Amino acid sequence: MSCNKKLKDNNLSIQPEANMEFSAKGKTISVYTTADSTNLRLTKIENLTFSETKQPKEKEISVFVEPKKTFQTFIGIGGAITDASAETFYKLDTETQDQLITAYYSKDKGIGYSLMRTTIHSCDFSSESYTYIKEGDSTLSTFSIEKDRQYRIPMIKRAIQKANGLVTFASPWSPPAFMKNNNDMLHGGILLPECYQPWANYFVKFIKAYEKEGIPIWGITVQNEPMAIQTWESCIYTAEAERDFIKNNLGPTFKKLGWSDKKIIVWDHNRDLMTHRANVIYNDPEASKYVWGMGFHWYETWSGGKPMFDNVKRVNEDYPSKKLLFTEGCNDKFDANKLQFWPNGEHYGESMIHDFNNGTVGWTDWNILLDQNGGPNHVGNFCFAPVHANTNTGELIFTPSYYYIGHFSKFIRPGAKRVSTSVSRSVLLSTSFLNTDGTMVTVVMNSSDQKIVYKLLVNDEQALIEIPAHAIQSLVY
Structure with missing residues (x-):
């Protein structure tokens, strides 16, 4: 059977990109957690506040977020x-x-x-x-x-x-x-x-x-x-x-x-x-x-x-x-x-x-x-x-x-920009996005058998956070 023929329309618009200076100073961190062997499922477990950053130490586990370095639009x-x-x-x-x-x-x-x-x-x-x-x-x-x-x-x-x-x-x-x-x-x-x-x-x-x-x-x-x-x-x-x-x-x-x-x-x-x-x-x-x-x-x-x-x-x-x-x-x-x-x-x-x-x-x-x-x-x-x-x-x-x-x-909402994020230990994985409304979202995952206390460092601000074993967290600030 031979083949052969011819052929317009509208579309959905993506949200505008996040494009702003971000500072963590004075921000509150809402911590949402899902963890194995618990009843935590996207549960808001606490609000934290930032304090002034101190030099992180090798024995500490840290997540570093640099808002000045942005990448693809979500x-x-x-x-x-x-x-x-x-x-x-x-x-x-x-x-x-x-x-x-x-x-x-x-x-x-x-x-x-x-x-x-x-x-x-x-x-x-x-x-x-x-x-x-x-x-x-x-x-x-x-x-x-x-x-x-x-x-x-x-x-x-x-x-x-x-x-x-x-x-x-x-x-x-x-x-x-x-x-x-x-x-x-x-x-x-x-x-x-x-x-x-x-x-x-x-x-x-x-x-x-x-x-x-x-x-x-x-x-x-x-x-x-x-x-x-x-x-x-x-x-x-x-x-x-x-x-x-x-x-x-x-x-x-x-x-x-x-x-x-x-x-x-x-x-x-x-x-x-x-x-x-x-x-x-x-x-x-x-x-x-x-x-x-x-x-x-x-x-x-x-x-x-x-x-x-x-x-x-x-x-x-x-x-x-x-x-x-x-x-x-x-x-x-x-x-x-x-x-x-x-x-x-x-x-x-x-x-x-x-x-x-x-x-x-x-x-x-x-x-x-x-x-x-x-x-x-x-x-x-x-x-x-x-x-x-x-x-x-x-x-x-x-x-x-x-x-x-x-x-x-x-x-993380359409139009967000990915922000440079790194961790100091392989036991954690993390990524961050800056939303168009100015909120930063940092996702942290712990697939180890141990709960982990880590520092979140953003600009000149830091916060101390605990993540349970086999858990994932969204930090919104």
């Missing part, structure tokens, strides 16, 4: 509303649905998500494989998002309303089967060259359809995990293939529509190969001019190695004009006995601190909600979410991951 933190999240959501009663939406998207009563990912037709976290057209329709004349109107679109609208707007981006897991050389949405395969333009047109149809529903699409990723042959929806792009699709099809198609404000995000896969993808695409000026930045995931540890945080830093150093966005992460291999497994939360805290300190502007979790089995998932790839719903009892289960993410998303 766009938000959020998660993905997938078919699985939405199907699970609509199995709950109205009161529990409201509880979930408030928990994620309210700044006051929840953790204030401001970023959202969704999928372009199906992924593994759908109950079945589907597309928006009849198979073989290269003209896209049968395009319809009617299926999404049942569960996914209504849930997205409720999230946007509660958050008072969300920066929303979308990702495809696979083109329709007939557009691929394996004639299958699953098991990898590649996009046929003659279908590059129809597939670019498909992105346009999706964006227009969602925006007609009142869901502004801020950006898209070209392909979810383009180097992974999966048992679910997947499609392989070499770096050169992704470059050429952007340069010759997707970029020019968006340009013709005047869509310079729609962000095109490349890679959308693990940290391991991201430097190679950046080199190939960014070093081609005709492709690079269309690209806002690079998305990445955290699953490079599948090989048994450790997270490759320095690769994020390397891309940021090599291509400082391009942005970095964490587009997906979850704890996989679902086990109902591990819903309160503390290291799952610490996985989030460690990644978020490193990724932000390495230049990432936003951070997106995977499914915001799954059921008591870690699904639904049409190929049995069951995973953890920060919140699970037991659809038999109707209860919501908030895992440690929800609270760890919340220590960032609730307090």
Whole structure:
């Protein structure tokens, strides 16, 4: 079946950047803590005051914040509303649905998500494989998002309303089967060259359809995990293939529509190969001019190695004009006995601190909600979410991951600037952001078995703070 077709709209604005002189003098520090083996969950435990700084000593543990040194502008933190999240959501009663939406998207009563990912037709976290057209329709004349109107679109609208707007981006897991050389949405395969333009047109149809529903699409990723042959929806792009699709099809198609404000995000896969993808695409000026930045995931540890945080830093150093966005992460291999497994939360805290300190502007979790089995998932790839719903009892289960993410998303707001932060001992991790309203947020994480007393030093001011074992704190001042 041969392929062939053509192609404007509005958008969501990011908050203004923080741009001000900051002094800690006279400030009060509100200390919010989440800790293992306690009932502390994003709990405000105390207010502290700064005093004049004394020279820190080697035997002391210190966190150093230098407000004069600022870096990337923060766009938000959020998660993905997938078919699985939405199907699970609509199995709950109205009161529990409201509880979930408030928990994620309210700044006051929840953790204030401001970023959202969704999928372009199906992924593994759908109950079945589907597309928006009849198979073989290269003209896209049968395009319809009617299926999404049942569960996914209504849930997205409720999230946007509660958050008072969300920066929303979308990702495809696979083109329709007939557009691929394996004639299958699953098991990898590649996009046929003659279908590059129809597939670019498909992105346009999706964006227009969602925006007609009142869901502004801020950006898209070209392909979810383009180097992974999966048992679910997947499609392989070499770096050169992704470059050429952007340069010759997707970029020019968006340009013709005047869509310079729609962000095109490349890679959308693990940290391991991201430097190679950046080199190939960014070093081609005709492709690079269309690209806002690079998305990445955290699953490079599948090989048994450790997270490759320095690769994020390397891309940021090599291509400082391009942005970095964490587009997906979850704890996989679902086990109902591990819903309160503390290291799952610490996985989030460690990644978020490193990724932000390495230049990432936003951070997106995977499914915001799954059921008591870690699904639904049409190929049995069951995973953890920060919140699970037991659809038999109707209860919501908030895992440690929800609270760890919340220590960032609730307090660091869009438009914030990252501020230079370092620690004197490897036992702690820390990052800081200056919000547009003038408040500084320093997040400190302790994954050790011991409580730690540390000094927070900002300008000429300091404060003494205690963090429990296996805990995370947000210091707001």
